[in-house]
Amino acid sequence: MRYEHETPEDYYSFRDEAKEVEFKRHDMPTPWMNYLSNGTFHTMLSHAGGGVAFYKSPQIWRITRYRFFHLPTDRSGPYIYVQDAESGSYWCPTYEPALNKPQAWTSAHGMGYTRFEACSEGVSAKTLYFVGPFENSLIWNLTLTNNSSVVKTLNVYAYAEFGMMEFMRELQWQCYNKHQVSVMYHGQEALVYKYGVENQPKPEETPLVYFMADRPLHSYDGDRDAFIGSYRSESNPAAIEQGGCTGSTLLGGDPCGALQVKLTLQPGETRTVNFFLGTAMSEAEIEAAMACSREKDFVARSFQALSGSWDGYLEAWNCELPDPDAQRMINIWNPYQAQRNFLFSRNISFYATGTFRGVGYRDTAQDALAVVPFDAEAAKDKVRLLLGQQYRDGHVNHYFFPHEGWEPVTSIHSDDHLWTALSVWDILAETGDASFLQDRIPFYDGGEATVYEHLKRAIDFTASRLGPNGFPLMLRSDWNDQLFRVCRQGKGESIWTAMQLGMVLLRMQELAPLAGHPEDTAGYTAMYEEQQRLVNSLGWDGKWFRRAVMDDGRFLGTAEHEEAQIWLNAQTWATLSGMAEPSKALQAMDSVRDILDTELGIKKLHPSITVFPDPADPLTNYNKGTGENGAVFCHANTWAIIAECMLGRGDLAYKYYRQLLPNVAMEQAGLSRYKAEPYVYASNLFGPESDKFGLANVSWLTGTAAWMYVAVTQYILGIKPVLEGLSIDPCIPAEWPGFSVTRRFRGCRYEIKVNNSSRSSKGVQEIRVDGQKLEGNVIPAYAGKVSVQVEVIM
Numbered sequence: 001m002r003y004e005h006e007t008p009e010d011y012y013s014f015r016d017e018a019k020e021v022e023f024k025r026h027d028m029p030t031p032w033m034n035y036l037s038n039g040t041f042h043t044m045l046s047h048a049g050g051g052v053a054f055y056k057s058p059q060i061w062r063i064t065r066y067r068f069f070h071l072p073t074d075r076s077g078p079y080i081y082v083q084d085a086e087s088g089s090y091w092c093p094t095y096e097p098a099l100n101k102p103q104a105w106t107s108a109h110g111m112g113y114t115r116f117e118a119c120s121e122g123v124s125a126k127t128l129y130f131v132g133p134f135e136n137s138l139i140w141n142l143t144l145t146n147n148s149s150v151v152k153t154l155n156v157y158a159y160a161e162f163g164m165m166e167f168m169r170e171l172q173w174q175c176y177n178k179h180q181v182s183v184m185y186h187g188q189e190a191l192v193y194k195y196g197v198e199n200q201p202k203p204e205e206t207p208l209v210y211f212m213a214d215r216p217l218h219s220y221d222g223d224r225d226a227f228i229g230s231y232r233s234e235s236n237p238a239a240i241e242q243g244g245c246t247g248s249t250l251l252g253g254d255p256c257g258a259l260q261v262k263l264t265l266q267p268g269e270t271r272t273v274n275f276f277l278g279t280a281m282s283e284a285e286i287e288a289a290m291a292c293s294r295e296k297d298f299v300a301r302s303f304q305a306l307s308g309s310w311d312g313y314l315e316a317w318n319c320e321l322p323d324p325d326a327q328r329m330i331n332i333w334n335p336y337q338a339q340r341n342f343l344f345s346r347n348i349s350f351y352a353t354g355t356f357r358g359v360g361y362r363d364t365a366q367d368a369l370a371v372v373p374f375d376a377e378a379a380k381d382k383v384r385l386l387l388g389q390q391y392r393d394g395h396v397n398h399y400f401f402p403h404e405g406w407e408p409v410t411s412i413h414s415d416d417h418l419w420t421a422l423s424v425w426d427i428l429a430e431t432g433d434a435s436f437l438q439d440r441i442p443f444y445d446g447g448e449a450t451v452y453e454h455l456k457r458a459i460d461f462t463a464s465r466l467g468p469n470g471f472p473l474m475l476r477s478d479w480n481d482q483l484f485r486v487c488r489q490g491k492g493e494s495i496w497t498a499m500q501l502g503m504v505l506l507r508m509q510e511l512a513p514l515a516g517h518p519e520d521t522a523g524y525t526a527m528y529e530e531q532q533r534l535v536n537s538l539g540w541d542g543k544w545f546r547r548a549v550m551d552d553g554r555f556l557g558t559a560e561h562e563e564a565q566i567w568l569n570a571q572t573w574a575t576l577s578g579m580a581e582p583s584k585a586l587q588a589m590d591s592v593r594d595i596l597d598t599e600l601g602i603k604k605l606h607p608s609i610t611v612f613p614d615p616a617d618p619l620t621n622y623n624k625g626t627g628e629n630g631a632v633f634c635h636a637n638t639w640a641i642i643a644e645c646m647l648g649r650g651d652l653a654y655k656y657y658r659q660l661l662p663n664v665a666m667e668q669a670g671l672s673r674y675k676a677e678p679y680v681y682a683s684n685l686f687g688p689e690s691d692k693f694g695l696a697n698v699s700w701l702t703g704t705a706a707w708m709y710v711a712v713t714q715y716i717l718g719i720k721p722v723l724e725g726l727s728i729d730p731c732i733p734a735e736w737p738g739f740s741v742t743r744r745f746r747g748c749r750y751e752i753k754v755n756n757s758s759r760s761s762k763g764v765q766e767i768r769v770d771g772q773k774l775e776g777n778v779i780p781a782y783a784g785k786v787s788v789q790v791e792v793i794m
């Protein structure tokens with residue numbers, strides 16, 4: 001589907017030194033997003049200036065409006081208009097949405113910021129959007145230069161369409177609620193938007209919104225209709241075309257913030273104006289925020305602090321590899337994406353509307369895995385948050401709403417509660433500090449217990465819910481959301497959950513003695529062995545592992561059926577869990593290679609489902625090759641990479657890794673087929689049985705980010721924290737001459753050089769730490785040292 005004229009370089013390029021991706025065209029196949037955030041105030045912003053700002057929660061404190069799925073695409077956004085006061089013609093530094101386009105234009109996403117450079121009619125504009133750490137505001141930093149030989153008088157307009165905070169109620173009750181909001185002119189040249197709607201969930205925690213400039217305002221509008229006019233849009237606002245803002249405020253109606261500033265620029269002169277769209281809890285706090293934002297170096301200081309914090313974050317883990325695409329992803333974009341997942345769960349993206357996805361238990365427990373190496377304390381806090389959603393019997397809420405205060409979704413899944421053990425084990429391996437196991441955390445339904453006890457109860461919950469064959473009951477589903485269809489009667493069992501349980505039990509065997517409960521180990525071992533026996537017997541289909549037992553007692557994922565014969569997860573986790581007998585492990589992963597792999601990633605299952613198990617009630621409604629059906633589900637691909645590394649097949653592992661690097665997959669599929677961003681992972685790509693093979697979906701917020709990071713850093717590059725220290729066991733393409741990694745670990749910098757002059761995929765011959773030969777391949781922690789040099793000979 002690749003168009004002949006299409007070369008990705010015409011659309012974008014990476015600027016790795018600056019940790020940026022730069023865009024040369026505005027008409028990408030979809031808006032390519034970035035997230036600007038200080039952890040409290042957030043903005044999702046596209047390469048062409050569309051986007052949405054929210055405070056803490058996009059469900060109930062959505063400050064601006066973004067029209068999901070509507071045409072024209074990617075509206076609205078924090079827009080700036082630059083108008084020549086004499087001619088009246090105007091354009092936008094973001095390219096969109098004014099009809100008049102800049103003569104030259106680029107934009108770029110960086111770590112927590114997005115910038116635009118444009119020029120038109122003798123004026124150039126540099127615009128930088130970011131959220132700094134000092135105030136809860138989106139900073140719009142605009143620098144204009146008059147490149148012409150005549151004096152220019154410019155009208156500069158900053159415009160944002162305000163949303164009505166509670167997004168769902170906006171859709172439902174807008175006609176009443178709109179009359180309960182106001183936008184007023186604040187004595188200090190700012191607009192203040194107040195959302196005071198009846199029955200809002202948390203009125204006392206709902207902020208006021210301010211919108212201000214750091215230069216005197218010429219005029220303003222708080223009424224969207226006054227600024228935009230009738231039958232117009234952001235492309236041609238009436239106010240701009242008809243003499244400027246009208247001075248409207250709003251006591252009921254459709255709110256907006258529009259600020260007009262007048263600037264005169266001599267030939268060659270440059271001037272800067274900053275706009276701030278922010279939140280504060282009271283008038284007094286607004287005053288303080290405004291005073292602070294107007295301090296002379298506030299914007300520069302804020303940006304410096306933002307850049308500094310990302311530099312500091314990413315410094316924890318750096319590599320030099322023979323593959324620049326992988327190197328860039330590992331050093332920059334993958335940890336960046338993973339951090340955004342950790343922050344937003346699956347909440348809001350170009351694809352997800354941020355209406356009813358709070359914090360997903362299983363999703364967040366997995367997201368934490370890729371934050372642990374950078375910020376173990378934040379990961380601990382997240383684990384505390386998750387364990388607070390656990391019931392005394394060990395199961396957990398499926399997803400929940402810490403900001404919104406809504407009731408959680410309480411469906412019980414066979415996997416959710418088990419994931420946390422992996423996050424906890426990783427935290428211990430990273431920090432070397434087992435005291436976290438003793439932290440006391442309340443249960444959702446009363447009482448409290450230590451972290452370890454929480455994990456133990458999760459195991460107990462599963463142990464007490466085994467099905468007729470002895471595998472864990474599927475319950476509402478396992479990791480695969482769709483499986484409830486074949487397990488509605490509650491009799492179905494998940495063979496994959498047996499494997500997940502296996503992996504967790506291996507961790508629990510190690511955690512029990514550290515928690516002071518060595519007596520638990522025997523029970524974990526016995527349970528593991530029993531599940532392992534079942535997996536290798538009933539779970540084995542001859543060439544691969546079966547996926548589940550359906551309510552009617554038949555197996556799912558067997559050659560006996562016409563559809564859904566083989567499922568990826570059952571093959572990969574058979575190895576991840578250490579359960580598969582060696583020959584079965586290999587045979588299963590060979591089947592993955594032979595049946596499920598494509599040039600654009602590994603399919604989730606094969607053949608795609610159309611009528612199975614019953615044409616009147618198929619297992620999924622997803623069209624063949626899409627989403628949860630036979631698509632390339634990227635999240636599940638990560639486990640194939642890990643499995644191949646565990647089996648020592650470095651070339652195959654790397655093939656699986658590289659083919660899903662977003663820019664590589666885009667190149668393979670063709671940009672206009674792939675559509676999503678080339679710098680972050682998507683959740684899935686349509687598979688070969690779809691007529692749009694290669695179309696990437698649901699980018700940014702996906703478990704792919706965390707697990708790809710784990711797969712490549714811990715298994716391909718093989719630098720993996722374990723309880724005893726840092727284990728080194730790479731599994732790389734045989735042709736690689738070597739690579740190097742700098743990693744922060746328990747307070748010390750490990751500068752690791754791996755030499756592969758033997759051209760092998762796996763197998764460490766020798767490790768030297770500061771010249772001293774090491775026994776085995778686990779490097780201990782060096783409490784007193786700042787850095788150590790590690791030489792690894794493969």
Ligand code: GLC
Binds near residue numbers: 362683702
């Ligand atoms: C989506 C869900 C995730 C689930 C996966 C597979 O990515 O967010 O929770 O595990 O689909 O069904």
